[in-house]
Amino acid sequence: MSAVIKVEHLTKKFGGLTAVDDISFDVEEGSIFGFLGPNGAGKTTTINILCTLLNPTSGRAFVGGYDCVREPHMVRKAIGIVFQDSTLDKDLTAYENLAFHAYIYGVGRAQVRERTEDALRFVGLLDRKDDLVKRFSGGMKRRLEVARGLIHRPRVLFLDEPTLGLDPQSRTNLWEAILELPERHGVTVFMTTHYMEEAEVCGRLAIIDHGKIIASGSPGELKKAIGEDLIFIKTTDNASARARIEELSGLKPEEKDGELLFTVQRAESVIPGLLKTLAGTVLSIRFERPTLNDVFLKLTGKEIRPEAQEDSSIKEEVRAYRRRH
Amino acid sequence: MIEFYAVYVIVLRELKKFVRERSRLISTLARPLVWLFMVGAGLSRLVSPKAGMPYTQFIFPGILGMTILFSSIFSSISIIWDKEFGFLKEILAAPVRRSSIVIGKSLSGTAVSTIQTVIILMLFPVIGIKLTLAQILCTIGVSFLVAFSISSFGIVLATFYESYESFSVIMNFIVMPMFFLSGAMYPVRLLNAPLRIASSLNPLTYGVDALKNTVFTLREGPLSPDFSLGFDLLVIVLTSVLFVAVASRFFERKG
Ligand SMILES: Nc1ncnc2c1ncn2[C@@H]1O[C@H](COP(=O)(O)OP(=O)(O)OP(=O)(O)O)[C@@H](O)[C@H]1O
Ligand SMILES: [Mg+2]
Numbered sequence: 001m002s003a004v005i006k007v008e009h010l011t012k013k014f015g016g017l018t019a020v021d022d023i024s025f026d027v028e029e030g031s032i033f034g035f036l037g038p039n040g041a042g043k044t045t046t047i048n049i050l051c052t053l054l055n056p057t058s059g060r061a062f063v064g065g066y067d068c069v070r071e072p073h074m075v076r077k078a079i080g081i082v083f084q085d086s087t088l089d090k091d092l093t094a095y096e097n098l099a100f101h102a103y104i105y106g107v108g109r110a111q112v113r114e115r116t117e118d119a120l121r122f123v124g125l126l127d128r129k130d131d132l133v134k135r136f137s138g139g140m141k142r143r144l145e146v147a148r149g150l151i152h153r154p155r156v157l158f159l160d161e162p163t164l165g166l167d168p169q170s171r172t173n174l175w176e177a178i179l180e181l182p183e184r185h186g187v188t189v190f191m192t193t194h195y196m197e198e199a200e201v202c203g204r205l206a207i208i209d210h211g212k213i214i215a216s217g218s219p220g221e222l223k224k225a226i227g228e229d230l231i232f233i234k235t236t237d238n239a240s241a242r243a244r245i246e247e248l249s250g251l252k253p254e255e256k257d258g259e260l261l262f263t264v265q266r267a268e269s270v271i272p273g274l275l276k277t278l279a280g281t282v283l284s285i286r287f288e289r290p291t292l293n294d295v296f297l298k299l300t301g302k303e304i305r306p307e308a309q310e311d312s313s314i315k316e317e318v319r320a321y322r323r324r325h
Numbered sequence: 326m327i328e329f330y331a332v333y334v335i336v337l338r339e340l341k342k343f344v345r346e347r348s349r350l351i352s353t354l355a356r357p358l359v360w361l362f363m364v365g366a367g368l369s370r371l372v373s374p375k376a377g378m379p380y381t382q383f384i385f386p387g388i389l390g391m392t393i394l395f396s397s398i399f400s401s402i403s404i405i406w407d408k409e410f411g412f413l414k415e416i417l418a419a420p421v422r423r424s425s426i427v428i429g430k431s432l433s434g435t436a437v438s439t440i441q442t443v444i445i446l447m448l449f450p451v452i453g454i455k456l457t458l459a460q461i462l463c464t465i466g467v468s469f470l471v472a473f474s475i476s477s478f479g480i481v482l483a484t485f486y487e488s489y490e491s492f493s494v495i496m497n498f499i500v501m502p503m504f505f506l507s508g509a510m511y512p513v514r515l516l517n518a519p520l521r522i523a524s525s526l527n528p529l530t531y532g533v534d535a536l537k538n539t540v541f542t543l544r545e546g547p548l549s550p551d552f553s554l555g556f557d558l559l560v561i562v563l564t565s566v567l568f569v570a571v572a573s574r575f576f577e578r579k580g
Binding site for chain 1 (some may be wrong): 342
């Protein structure tokens with residue numbers, strides 16, 4: 001497989017602030033690549049550089065083999081983008097927004113109608129196609145935007161927090177659709193997210209914090225790298241069970257809420273032996289694999305949280321201001 | 326090379342929004358009417374018609390120029406709104422040449438502006454001007470060219486501003502002076518030297534002068550046009566090319 005996105009020592013400074021700090025990575029054609037990081041980590045800045053909307057301070061970036069700085073036109077031909085903030089024209093209808101996009105992305109005139117209607121159907125908005133976008137709910141706008149990003153069948157699709165503001169149902173639907181893209185249409189997906197469940201489905205992940213990539217790999221690899229499975233066991237006599245475990249394996253279980261817990265490399269191969277040793281006294285046993293959240297916590301020292309809805313209060317102020325003037 | 330469909334769809338978007346927003350049509354038509362019938366009619370008592378024609382007639386090309394100025398600039402400045410509300414990113418990320426985007430935007434302003442100018446132009450009998458069909462067609466043609474140059478100028482302006490708060494700054498410090506120094510309300514040659522220089526740098530001056538050339542047959546006297554029609558058109562075309570080139574360059578420039 002070849003790399004469709006190639007980033008080499010990319011750095012972007014805004015005045016004194018280094019938003020992206022010497023990052024390098026490759027994304028394989030036909031894969032789903034996830035960028036995971038807290039607010040202000042530099043995800044959107046990286047996407048803006050890859051989409052040719054921003055020049056890097058130093059370093060290079062290639063999409064589809066084209067240099068994002070020197071051949072922006074060729075890069076633009078290869079990509080589709082769903083921006084983090086809404087970029088719809090609210091005074092146009094859903095259909096008009098999508099048709100505008102189809103034309104400007106060079107979809108042939110004969111196909112505009114069909115592609116636009118397909119895309120609207122895909123996100124369940126066909127029956128609202130002639131409504132002005134300003135009458136749409138937040139989630140509907142988001143879905144419309146995702147549909148728009150796909151209309152011209154890009155080779156690489158950038159999704160900057162695609163499920164922001166969607167209800168669980170729509171989020172699942174959207175995910176099913178995104179997951180099909182690489183296989184059905186050969187699209188490479190580059191996405192950012194705050195949601196761990198979403199990060200789980202990515203073929204590869206890069207965890208970014210303060211502009212630096214602090215870890216990358218498949219979700220499985222990342223989890224393996226930070227650690228082991230955690231076994232929880234409850235017995236009729238925890239004190240003696242603890243002594244047996246210590247004696248046998250040298251591990252020092254802790255007791256918490258009536259359960260003994262300790263970490264092992266592969267819980268599934270340890271548990272049978274454990275049951276044998278503690279025969280008859282085990283009340284319950286379970287184990288947990290490390291989650292991406294644990295990975296994140298360990299690497300950055302902070303929890304990742306889905307950010308509150310986009311900054312809607314400010315936008316509202318802007319609109320109110322506009323009305324007054 | 327210009328991508329036809331990109332230009333087409335950018336213009337179409339503007340026209341759709343223009344048709345939907347009727348208050349905009351009314352307010353941009355109200356301004357020239359106020360100037361023509363309230364300001365013009367008042368001042369015509371002060372300015373004697375012996376200079377060649379009544380004052381209300383003299384300012385008519387200037388009022389056409391005003392219509393073009395305000396509606397073209399307003400249309401181009403909407404790019405600032407597009408920046409603010411994100412739509413500009415949708416356009417800039419698209420695989421079309423920056424010059425196609427600028428030409429599309431300029432033609433958008435040109436289209437809405439020419440429509441409004443034609444409406445005002447049709448008032449000529451009311452103020453006692455006689456125009457032949459050829460004059461009417463020439464005036465519409467010239468209006469189209471002037472509107473294009475002012476729209477492209479407006480796009481250059483819009484690239485400097487990030488938020489619509491600058492809108493009133495642009496209106497008060499750029500658009501109003503452009504109007505007064507264009508020869509719309511008084512002949513440029515009556516101005517003192519510094520203002521005359523300022524006026525000669527004003528792209529609208531040549532537009533208003535070209536409109537005077539097509540609306541009036543008068544070629545001498547204090548109220549006659551300052552330049553020949555050929556010269557006016559040359560300046561208008563050259564500045565349009567310049568503005569489109571500069572705006573395209575600015576759009577390619579990234580932070
Ligand atoms: N145009 C700009 N000018 C100055 N600073 C900027 C600009 N854009 C982004 N930044 C700064 O760069 C840093 C990275 O921002 P970026 O938008 O890339 O973060 P992000 O990872 O997308 O965060 P989020 O999850 O909140 O979207 C932030 O500190 C931000 O304030
Ligand atoms: Mg972001």
